[in-house]
Amino acid sequence: MRRSLTAGVALVLSIVAAQAQTPDDIAARNIQRRAVEAMIWAMPAVNYDLMLQEMLSKTAGTVGQAIYWGRPLDWHNQTLTPNPDALYFMVFFNTKDGPVVLDLPSGDANGSFNGNIVTVWQMPLEDAGLLGADKGKGGKYLILPPGYTGKAPDGYIALQSDTFGGYMLFRSNLRSHGADDVAKSIAYGKQLKIYPLALADNPPPTVFTDVKDIGYDSTIRYDASFFEHLDRIVQNEPWLQRDRAMIDPLKTLGIEKGKPFNPSDSTKALLASAAREAGALLEAKYDAGLPPFFSETSRWTFPAPTDVVKAAQEAYADPDVYPIDNRGMAYSYAYIGIKRLGAGQFYLISIRDKDGRAFEGDATYRLTVPPNAPVEQYWSITAYDRQTHALIKNMSRASRSSQIADMQKNADGSVDVYFAPAAPAGKEANWVPTDPARKFELMFRAYAPTKALFDHSWKLPDVERLAATVGGSTR
Structure with a gap:
């Protein structure tokens, strides 16, 4: 009562x-x-x-051209959770004046790429490249405007968009971070072309703008x-x-x-x-956590809520499902849409260490990547600012990857990666620097992942906190 x-x-x-x-x-x-x-x-x-x-306000690039970062990404690129272990090319397009062609190169001895083409709402239209629709053979992707009723010409991969605008993220793969391999990756990426379908018989040259030194902040x-x-x-x-x-x-x-x-x-x-x-x-x-990936207790999670991934891949076709809240969360820390997540690439996120504590920039942590990583291309691990979800500012580098030849390996083939304000003694090559004044988060990338990742016969262990760091030493 x-x-x-x-x-x-x-x-x-x-x-x-x-x-x-x-x-x-x-x-x-x-x-x-x-x-x-x-x-x-x-x-x-x-x-x-x-x-x-x-792009429009800070660079010389514009819609219908290509901007690129002429070195592996560093903190000058303040997009959300980008990959510092590939050369990024971005192409914004608009179909208000008619269909647009993205003419993409085949993979060969000189290079390869992983690409994604999305709408304004970042709904995936198609994946491209080695594990995309062209299977590494290259192809002419034709973006059709909303309400388009014409017949697409033969020889194109036609993609019907429901928005006029959109963009492509083209990751030109790196063999290593060495200057020669970076130059080869850039040269390969510059084989891509963008032009209106109306000019397909004699397309104008694509304009490329290097933006590597520009403070590009889209947080x-x-x-x-x-x-x-x-x-x-x-x-x-x-x-x-x-x-x-x-x-x-x-x-x-x-x-x-x-x-x-x-x-x-x-x-x-x-x-x-x-x-x-x-x-x-x-x-x-x-902060409440995304769905765990390897087990219910794993601190490694799916890259986004599974209902968002499913809805986007199905173009929101299910009339009873529209996960706006989870979608809003996902695009607050990341960008791009992937049509076949897990085919060309897969991502894992961790915001807490093995004991459930947030990652503190003034402490020292270790991740042991087990041997025989389930990838046909490469794996990488990147640290991001926990608040902005961008690369941590003023750091000399943001990641370590299996492309780094001088990383030390353990006797069993595993690799220890350290996250700390200062490198542990003798571990410089395996170290990712952090800002002692800021929290951070981690993303593990698997490019061309294999079955062992998804059946969990290979598992990525949780990150261990080793010590708090004071004045460059640990205690």
Whole structure:
């Protein structure tokens, strides 16, 4: 009886409180509430636009060209969880004026690549390269605009997009980080071409811009600027049928197709508050942990919630499933969509050590990669800033990989990789530096993974904390 009476009093008090609110109070709460939901829903598209705008504002590159990083990625590249052990080429395209061709090279003695082609919403259209649709033979991928009714010409791999914009991430594989192999990887990547289908008979040369020394920062901004990016998406892209329920909520925020987005100062303050709240929600969701991969107790997890991976690979075809919350979380720490995750590449994430503690930048950790890693290409392990999910700033390097010839191996063929502010004695070649003032997270990459990874006959052990580090020494 006492419990029901207490609940009843609480209900009455909440009703009274609601009645005491002014219309302005209610309108403000509505903006805040809808802005939080909009931010979570729009995360993959704004993630895309952040990368696009960074290219347009910081580099000489533009849509329909290729930018590339002319050395293995370092902290100047502040995209979300990138791979420092491949040469990155990015190509943004737009099909408003008609279909666009991505003409990609075959793999040979001079090089090979792993690529992914996605829409504005980072829905995978196709994987390309050694384990993609062309199986390493190269091919002409034809991006068709929304509503396209023409017949694709013979000889093309036609991809029907539901957005005008999109991009390709082309990873030119490295044999090593040596200068000669880097130069070969760049030369190989420059064989890719992009041009309008209308100019296919005499395509213009593709323009390449090296952006390796540019501070390229597309990390998520949890402030009111997020909604400026969202407005740009709404103005330039068609509404997808599955997202039409967001049309009115966005009008509440002042975002409406065909109209300028010009929020008042009070609305900007509400949007900024909502962005911080959405960021806190996504961070709490991420911190709770992704599904474990090797066992229920493993600290290595799938790279994203499995419902997001499945929905994206199926182009959200299931009318009863639309994992917006998990999708928002996934694109808060990573980018790109992969059509066949586990064929060309697979990723594992760890945000905690063997004992369940967060990774601290001032401590020393060891990961032992067992022998006979289940990859036909290479494996790598990368440390990222736990807060931004980008490469840790001002570090001399971010990763170690099986491509590094001078890494020390143990007698059984295993490899110990260390994460610490200073290299343990004699372990420089096996060391990834960390910032003692910041937490970090780890991603293990397996390129061309084999069955042993997925049947768990080969297991990656959890990372062990060895000691706290003080003044370059351990205790």
